[in-house]
Amino acid sequence: MxxxxxxxxxxxxxxxxxxxxxxxxxxxxxxxxxxxxxxCKFNIAPCSACGACYATGECPVQDDFAVVLAKILAADRLIFATPIFFMSVCAQAKILIDRCQCLWATKYILKRPIIGPRETSRLAMVIAVGGKKGGKAFDCIRLMMKYYLDTVDMGYFANLFVSNADEASKIADNADAMQEAIRLGKELALTAGPVPEKPIDVELTG
Ligand SMILES: Cc1cc2nc3c(=O)[nH]c(=O)nc-3n(C[C@H](O)[C@H](O)[C@H](O)COP(=O)(O)O)c2cc1C
Known part of the structure; x- marks a missing residue:
């Protein structure tokens, strides 16, 4: 696994x-x-909407995206962690998401599989932390990740969302969040599927 x-x-x-x-x-x-x-250690340019992937399924831009994409395609489980920036994911996350348009093109335009047949479902979990208290901070991410995880052929298994945690490292003092993270990590690794109808939703405040 x-x-x-x-x-x-x-x-x-x-x-x-x-x-x-x-x-x-x-x-x-x-x-x-x-x-x-x-x-942020990888050099990945934003999608330029050149349209080449609509014909080939491949992104022609030569940078570190290919390395990250290969890892995503090889994974059985994916955990995607982002801060909340302006009610959404940070720019670095959005750049990676947009570059995966080549997978969307492969699946939905070229109608080809993005990975070979598998015996068990691939599953993913999303982590997001916002500085403000509660509210609608995670609404945008829920919808964005639903479509993104579908594109990368990952079942949406769980969310761990924490609000009211602004300063760096603040989360380390939040015993509930740190414990939930370990619990969900174990659960994500041990479950054999099927993909839940709705993701497990853990929303905490800092
Ligand atoms: C550019 C920027 C935009 C932000 N926008 C929001 C926001 O819309 N809602 C929110 O709750 N927090 C917002 N924050 C606060 C961060 O989400 C918060 O500091 C969080 O702890 C960052 O997570 P990280 O430590 O993993 O980077 C913003 C911070 C920055 C730098």
Whole structure:
């Protein structure tokens, strides 16, 4: 079982990154092979909407996207961690999401599979942390990730959303969030599916 965690926050001591590491340690404790990837270390340009992938299924832009894409396609489980920026994902996360348009084109225009047949479902979890209290901070992400995870052939397994955690590292003092992250990491690694009708939703406040 390969579990890939993608940390998209650009800052050091990021709250969403800390939760991601907890989820990965939970998955490792359950016997999974966990890989951590910090997106800002990769050089990935935004989608230029050139349209080439609509004919080929391939993105012609030569940068680190190919490396990250190969890891996403090889993973059995994906954990996508983002800060809330203006009610949505951060720019680094959005760039990766948009570049996956080549997978959308492969599936829905060229009508070809993006991965080979598998015995069990691929499953994903989303982590998001916002600085403000509650409200609608996670509404946009829920919808965006539903469509993104469908595009990358990942069943939407769970959300871990934490609001009211603004300063870097603040999440480390939130015992509930840190424990939930470990629990969900274990659950994500141990479940064999099927994909839940609605993702497990854990929403906490800092
Ligand atoms: C550009 C920018 C936009 C932000 N927009 C929001 C927002 O819309 N809602 C919110 O709750 N927090 C917002 N925040 C606060 C961050 O979500 C918060 O600091 C969070 O802890 C960042 O997560 P990270 O430490 O993983 O980067 C914003 C922060 C920045 C820098």
């Amino acid at each position: 390969k579990v890939l965690g993608i940390s998209t926050s650009p800052r050091e001591n990021s709250n969403s990154d800390m939760l991601l590491r907890q989820v990965l340690s939970g998955a490792s404790a359950a016997g999974a092979e966990a890989e951590y990837l910090r997106l």
